[in-house]
Amino acid sequence: xxxxxxxxxxxxxxxxxxxxxxxxxxxxxxxxxxxxxxxxxxxxxxxxxxxxxxxxxxxxxxxxxxxxxxxxxxxxxxxxxxxxxxxxxxxxxxxxxxxxxxxx
Amino acid sequence: xxxxxxxxxxxxxxxxxxxxxxxxxxxxxxxxxxxxxxxxxxxxxxxxxxxxxxxxxxxxxxxxxxxxxxxxxxxxxxxxxxxxxxxxxxxxxxxxxxxxxxxx
DNA sequence: TACATATGAAACCATAAGGTACCATGTCAA
DNA sequence: TTGACATGGTACCTTATGGTTTCATATGTA
Numbered sequence: 001x002x003x004x005x006x007x008x009x010x011x012x013x014x015x016x017x018x019x020x021x022x023x024x025x026x027x028x029x030x031x032x033x034x035x036x037x038x039x040x041x042x043x044x045x046x047x048x049x050x051x052x053x054x055x056x057x058x059x060x061x062x063x064x065x066x067x068x069x070x071x072x073x074x075x076x077x078x079x080x081x082x083x084x085x086x087x088x089x090x091x092x093x094x095x096x097x098x099x100x101x102x103x104x
Numbered sequence: 105x106x107x108x109x110x111x112x113x114x115x116x117x118x119x120x121x122x123x124x125x126x127x128x129x130x131x132x133x134x135x136x137x138x139x140x141x142x143x144x145x146x147x148x149x150x151x152x153x154x155x156x157x158x159x160x161x162x163x164x165x166x167x168x169x170x171x172x173x174x175x176x177x178x179x180x181x182x183x184x185x186x187x188x189x190x191x192x193x194x195x196x197x198x199x200x201x202x203x204x205x206x207x208x
Numbered sequence: 209t210a211c212a213t214a215t216g217a218a219a220c221c222a223t224a225a226g227g228t229a230c231c232a233t234g235t236c237a238a
Numbered sequence: 239t240t241g242a243c244a245t246g247g248t249a250c251c252t253t254a255t256g257g258t259t260t261c262a263t264a265t266g267t268a
Binding site: 028029030040041044062063064065 | 213214215216217
């Protein structure tokens with residue numbers, strides 16, 4: 001799996017905001033654009049980068065393009081972060097005890 | 105907490121490689137440079153970006169600068185990713201069962 | 209069909225980013 | 239003190255990136 005496109009996609013604040021918006025509902029390019037102070041063309045470029053990073057999926061519906069969040073696309077990031085888990089004993093044990101408490 | 109410097113720091117593959125190297129041991133700028141095909145000045149810039157992102161700490165030791173991994177700096181990324189946890193039921197339950205198996 | 213709507217795409221701009229070259233400064237060692 | 243060594247810092251170059259404008263194309267609708 002190529003991680004670069006995903007890290008690259010997350011590096012821009014506008015794109016991260018778009019992802020947060022798409023949590024609530026799928027949106028057309030025009031709808032996404034309504035939330036920003038920039039042209040539709042600029043937003044389209046951001047959506048392309050997000051798509052390249054596997055963070056969203058796009059499907060055509062008539063003349064519209066429905067953009068949907070693809071949370072699975074964040075796996076490369078999560079996986080890469082696990083490379084540093086050895087330094088996170090504290091956090092991991094906290095999570096573990098939290099889950100254990102939950103399963104009682 | 106400002107997340108942008110951290111996401112920005114992780115967007116470059118060279119910088120991610122530097123972080124992986126620093127897991128094993130602290131390194132001076134010259135030592136980090138030995139691992140790449142670029143000048144010390146370029147590596148220094150990367151280290152500055154990593155420092156700005158809170159991902160490494162630098163301390164002076166004589167004429168050297170010791171660069172150390174600061175895994176806590178990745179918290180902003182981990183925290184941001186949790187915004188999408190609602191879409192991760194499958195992965196979370198897998199982790200949960202994994203931990204449950206571990207605690208048997 | 210005729211016109212408005214939703215995108216796609218390319219040309220163009222200014223700025224940010226990744227690198228190099230070069231010179232200054234601080235520190236270790238004889 | 240005198241070099242040698244490790245960095246700091248700046249000027250400069252090239253390419254990538256974020257945006258806008260403008261025009262073409264496809265689809266919905268009166």
